[in-house]
Amino acid sequence: MYVLDCALSSALKESRLVTASNILLSPIHMSGRMTWLRLRLVLTSDRDITRRLLNAKRLPMRSASDPHDSRVRPLQSEKEKATRVVAIAVKMDQIFDARRFRPPACAMVGVLYVLSLAASVALATSRGDSVLALPGSESWISAKAKRDADAIIKEAFSSSLELWSAFPYSCCYSKLNYPGLNRHCQISAKTNCFFPPGKKLFPYSTVYDRLAYITDTFGPRLSGSSALESALDWAKDQAQKDGLKVYEEEVKIPSWVRGREYASLLSPRTKNIRIIGLGGSISTPDGKPLVAKALVVNSFDELEKINHQAEGRIVVFNPDFVDYDTTVPYRAFAASTAEKYGAVAVLVRSISPYGLQTVHAGVMNDAGIPAAAITLEDAKMFERMQNRNQDIVIELYMEAHTLPDRLSRNVIIEMEGCEKPQELVVFGGHMDSWDNADGAMDDGGGAFISWEVIRLLKVLGLKPKRTLRAILFVNEENGSKGAISYANKHQHEANLTSLAIESDAGTFTPYGISVTSSKKARAILTHIGQRLLSGIGSGNVSGTEYGEDVSYLADQGVPAGSLQVLDPRYGDYANNPCRAFGDGVSGETDPMKSAYFWYHHTEADTIDKLDPEQLQHCAATMAIWTYTVANLDSLLPR
Numbered sequence: 311m312y313v314l315d316c317a318l319s320s321a322l323k324e325s326r327l328v329t330a331s332n333i334l335l336s337p338i339h340m341s342g343r344m345t346w347l348r349l350r351l352v353l354t355s356d357r358d359i360t361r362r363l364l365n366a367k368r369l370p371m372r373s374a375s376d377p378h379d380s381r382v383r384p385l386q387s388e389k390e391k392a393t394r395v396v397a398i399a400v401k402m403d404q405i406f407d408a409r410r411f412r413p414p415a416c417a418m419v420g421v422l423y424v425l426s427l428a429a430s431v432a433l434a435t436s437r438g439d440s441v442l443a444l445p446g447s448e449s450w451i452s453a454k455a456k457r458d459a460d461a462i463i464k465e466a467f468s469s470s471l472e473l474w475s476a477f478p479y480s481c482c483y484s485k486l487n488y489p490g491l492n493r494h495c496q497i498s499a500k501t502n503c504f505f506p507p508g509k510k511l512f513p514y515s516t517v518y519d520r521l522a523y524i525t526d527t528f529g530p531r532l533s534g535s536s537a538l539e540s541a542l543d544w545a546k547d548q549a550q551k552d553g554l555k556v557y558e559e560e561v562k563i564p565s566w567v568r569g570r571e572y573a574s575l576l577s578p579r580t581k582n583i584r585i586i587g588l589g590g591s592i593s594t595p596d597g598k599p600l601v602a603k604a605l606v607v608n609s610f611d612e613l614e615k616i617n618h619q620a621e622g623r624i625v626v627f628n629p630d631f632v633d634y635d636t637t638v639p640y641r642a643f644a645a646s647t648a649e650k651y652g653a654v655a656v657l658v659r660s661i662s663p664y665g666l667q668t669v670h671a672g673v674m675n676d677a678g679i680p681a682a683a684i685t686l687e688d689a690k691m692f693e694r695m696q697n698r699n700q701d702i703v704i705e706l707y708m709e710a711h712t713l714p715d716r717l718s719r720n721v722i723i724e725m726e727g728c729e730k731p732q733e734l735v736v737f738g739g740h741m742d743s744w745d746n747a748d749g750a751m752d753d754g755g756g757a758f759i760s761w762e763v764i765r766l767l768k769v770l771g772l773k774p775k776r777t778l779r780a781i782l783f784v785n786e787e788n789g790s791k792g793a794i795s796y797a798n799k800h801q802h803e804a805n806l807t808s809l810a811i812e813s814d815a816g817t818f819t820p821y822g823i824s825v826t827s828s829k830k831a832r833a834i835l836t837h838i839g840q841r842l843l844s845g846i847g848s849g850n851v852s853g854t855e856y857g858e859d860v861s862y863l864a865d866q867g868v869p870a871g872s873l874q875v876l877d878p879r880y881g882d883y884a885n886n887p888c889r890a891f892g893d894g895v896s897g898e899t900d901p902m903k904s905a906y907f908w909y910h911h912t913e914a915d916t917i918d919k920l921d922p923e924q925l926q927h928c929a930a931t932m933a934i935w936t937y938t939v940a941n942l943d944s945l946l947p948r
Contacts, residue, residue: 455941459842459934461770466762466930516765517758517929518922520548525748525917532745533785534565534716542721542741545761545782549723552765558719561795563785565716566590568745569709571682573657576601577703578695585657585682586746588641589673589788591710594655594680600624602654604702606693610640610647621652624704628689631663633902638672645677655706656681659689662907671744671911673788680708718784720792723764727776727940734803735774735940736868737763737811737932738781740792740859747915751906755920755928756813756873757782762929763936774940776808783859786814790858797862804866808945811936812857813873816906818924819880820931822850825871826864831946838938848931850874855901869946873932877904878919 524541531538549556566589573583594600605623607613608630613620625648629640638661645656656679660670665686674681695702721741727733739756743749760780767778784792800807809831811823822839825832836851843849856870864870909915939946 455838455842455938458770458772458937461772462766462933462937463846463930465766465770466926466933515922515926517755517762517925518917518920521750521754521758521920521925522917525750525754530745530747531741531743531749532566533563533718533742533788533791534567534713535745538742538784539718542719542782542784545741545757546721549721549761549765552768554764554768555724555726557722557724559722559796559799560717560719561784561792562715563718563791564789565713566788567711567713569593569711571708571710573682573684573707574705575702576705578700583657583688583704584667584669584685585706586669586671587708587710588645588658588681588683589671589744590676590712591645591674591681591708592678593710594706594708597709599705599707600655600680601703601705604657604692604696604704605653606689606696606702608693610643613647613651617651620648623653624655624657624706625653626684626689626692626702627656627658628693629659631661631907633900634661634907635902637661641672641683642675644674645679645681646675649677649679653679655679657684657689657704657706658682659684659686660912662686662910662912663903664905664908666914668908668912668914669746671746680706680710682706682708718792720784720796721782723761723780723782725764725767725774725778727778728773729775731777732803732806733776733945734779734807735776735809735811735936736779736781736807736860736863737809737813737936738783738859739813740783740786742784742787743915744787744911746913747911748917749915750917750920751816751915752910753786753814755817755925759813759817759925759929759932762926763933766929766933767937772937774937775942776940778936778940781859786859790862793859793862797866801866804863804868806945807863807868808942809936809939810856810860810863810868810870811873811932812860812871813928813932814857814859815872815901816875816878816904817873817920817928818875818878818906820848820873820875820924820928822848822852822874822931823871823935824853824855824874825851825869826854826856827869827871828947831869831948834942834946835935835939838935842934842938843931846927846930848927853901867948869948872901873928874901875904875928877906879905 524544528537528541528544531541546556546558568587571585571587573585575581575583602622602624604626605616605619606626606628607616608628613625613627625644627640627644629637631637641658641661644658648656656677658681660668660683661672662668662670667685667687669683669685671683692702738760739753739758741754741757743752743754748754761782764778764780767774781796783796786793809825809827822843823835825835827835832851839849839851841849852874855872856864857872860868860870860872909919
């Protein structure tokens, strides 16, 4: 018999429910650096015993080995390990709340669970092992969540032994054995590391292969196009073949058509100008080419100062790229601003930090004049010409027009919660793309890793307490009608949605999430990331950004965020196609300055810019975040 803390033993005896001598030991091997555990679980309804346990002397609360954690410190002596196992703080109305559970059955289950776990803690501590814990009622993460997270990681990367060299910290747990993983992993006696077995449940390139298929087969998927509908049909069919719950929700989406378009420089020399009409633009008047002199400005302020020169001109906006959020208003508002001063058309420098004669599509606000994006190189050339006082004459032709709205749908892939199915964790990406881009990065990758989350969990047999809902949104690029429709239809679920996460900034090497939430919710997410995802480098909680598709849920008060990924030049993988352009050590962590915007909304957004391992890394990361939040004892605090 292992020695239990005297306060616990005394309290158990006085409760008359059980004596310390007949406690059933069921050892749980737990990892981590934490040796102090608070269990907020109800043992008895006796208030005196409750107060006695709450006042039990606790261990000092500072860890020299973990400066980020102020709650714990290691037990120093063998005597301390053996005799001061754990101080249990019992808090009535926290877990087995009488308003939610009906005694005596739930009370007895709770008691047996507490006794088993307490004995296990005693066993682990007396052996000198450390105990992983979370503050308050989230202490369950010490064992089960860690095992589940490890299983998700192993299955997401179950391809080859070589792959594990990218994650030296995620697979090594010295002298520890997680029985729950034995059916999927084997332990190397030499390194004490878990490695995938010879036979894997599915290939590690699942997301990549599926994404390559739809981008190669269906190509660009602009809202209103048959290509988008075919891609949605295919995704739904494949998800059903995976054995997943799939359903659709109808959405009316806009149908903007580009038509033919071209531009030519007529003076001071002749040159073809690469353009791409901005989403929502109108055509040139009367279906004919428009010929006019150009006026080049670098900012809205500059146009304001010389607005008298804009009459009858094609205004060319040539703003320097600061970051995406700062620069993108020029694409959105250039036409409506120039129109006020009599301009006949607008050409906007592509919103990108770098150019290789690529034009970047994007949506604009309504305006009565045509608008298109041009390359960085041509925008700079026009400015040089103007600085030399040369007349710049441009011919522009566009057939762009808008058809009546069409019926489409969000595809929803769901895993129902086993305890609180009415409560949700929502995540996803969007299936539509611009008509010049295959949409591998933006945002087929985000949609498909969300699908993969549900698939991973099903293969592993993991069942969340709350419902996990992966949404493949439509029409994010030029209207967000899919997101708006979902938020409106599910407004009654806003208070039941614990978290909404979107992946729409690329699916490169993940390093964590950003989130807008209460301080308490952020603290919980930070703790989850530190304990379950730091081993694969994706447990950081930084920033407050959230994606367009979940922004409408954020407006309803739902904690919302985004999957954060490294600049593609600085990924962890040798076959990262952008790696040659970085130092391979550090990277741009501001998502609005990432090299993602080299390819964003261009013909270069193709599957070869992505990496199978990075996609699985993103899927595993998203799976652990969402599954763990779904298994918390309560919704994230608002």
